[in-house]
Amino acid sequence: MIVVMKRGVSEQAIQRIAQRVEQLGLKAHIIYGTERTVIAAVGDKRNHERETLESFEEVEKVVPILAPYKVASKETKPEPTIIKVLDLVLGGGNVGVIAGPCSVESEQQILESAHKVKAAGAKGLRGGAFKPRTSPYAFQGMKEEGLKLLAAAREATGLAIVTEVMTPHHVELVAKYADILQIGARNMQNYHLLQAVGEIRKPVLLKRGPSATMEEFLLAAEYILDQGNQEVILCERGIRTFETHTRFTLPLATVPYLRERTHLPIVVDPSHGTGIASLVAPMCAASVAAGADGLIVEVHPDPQKAVSDGAQSLTPDAFVFAMEQSRKVAHALGMTM
DSSP, X not given: OEEEEOTTOOHHHHHHHHHHHHHXXXXXXXXXXXXXXXXXXXXOOOHHHHXXXXXXXXXXXEEOOOSSSOTTBTTTOOSOOOEEETTEEEBTTBOEEEEEOSBOOOHHHHHHHHHHHHHHTOOEEEOXXXXXXXXTTSOOOOTHHHHHHHXXXXXXXXXXXXXXXXXXXXXXXXXXXXXXXXXXXXXXXXXXXXXXXXXXXXXXXXXXXXXXXXXXHHHHHHHHHHTTOOOEEEEEOOBOOSOOSSSSBOOTTHHXXXXXXXXXXXXXXXXXXXXXXXXXXXXHHHHHHHTOSEEEEEBOSSGGGOSSOGGGOBOHHHHHHHHHHHHHHHHHTTOBO
8 A cells, every 4th residue: 555645744643643553463665755655565465454554534535556566656756766877867867877798807907997987987897706507617806806806996986886795694795895786587486685785774676587487587676675775776688489590688678668667767778688888888778768768788898708698798999888878868858968
C-alpha cells in the first residue's frame, strides 16, 4: 500500500504514521517527493490495515500498489530518482558516463585510463578489482590492491569509482574504496548479496542477469530498496539469445519499458551487450536515443594487451568518437551529457 500524506504535514507526523505502519506488521519506506511525501507500507495487505491508516488526519489516502515490486514502482514514486556521486549525475535529463577497463591491471594502466576517459567527458571510472570469471584459471583481479589503485585514480582525477562486489563479506571492504557498488549479472539473484548492499548507504549499480525477465530484474532491485538503500541504478547489459553474431543481444526496448514502470535511473552497457568494439559507439548513441540515463563503457589504453574483455574494449580515441556521437544525440533530445 501507499500512504499518501497531506501536503505540508510535519516530519513528526510522518514519523508517527511510519511507526504505526510498523506496528501493523508492515515495513515502512518513507519517500520524500517534490510535492508530497508518501509511505510505502510493504507486506501482506488486509483491508482493516488500510482502513486504520486512512483514519489518521494527516493521511490524504491509502492506495494499493499493483506491481509486485513495491518500492521500485512508479506507483510509489512518480518522480524520477536522480543519483549524484561527485560529478557523476544519473537521471533528471542528465546522461552520466562511466568508463574504464574491465580489470584493474596495474597502477599505470588504471591511471592512464582514468585521465583519458575524463578528458573525453566521463564522470565515473569503472574497473574490476574482484573479477568473476567463467574459468577458475582466468585472471581473478588484484582484489584489495586493485581497490587501492582505483582510490588513487579518484584522487588524481575526481572521477567516481564504480567497481563490482561479489560476496556479502566483501561489501564493507569494497564500500571503503568505491563510490558505487556494482552487482554483476551473475549475481543479480544472489539475494544475500543484494540485502548486504542494501544495508550500505552507497549507490548500487545492478546489472540485469543474462536470462532475467523484467519482473525478476525489478524484484532484484526491490531486495536492495527493501533494506533502506534508495539509490539503485538499473543496468541493461544484454541477454542471452540464440544469436551468435554478438556476445549477447542488447535489447534497448528495455529502457523505455523500464521508464514507464520505475523511477530508478537506467544505464546501458553496450560493451558487454555486443562484445565487439566496433559496435559499441553506435549502440552508445542508440542507448541515449532510447532515453538511457547513463552509459557504462569499457575503455583500455591498449585493448590487445588487456587481460580480460579486450575484444569489446574501446581505445581512448575510439571512446572520444563514441562520446562525440552520443553527445550529439543527447543534445538533440534536450539532455545534458
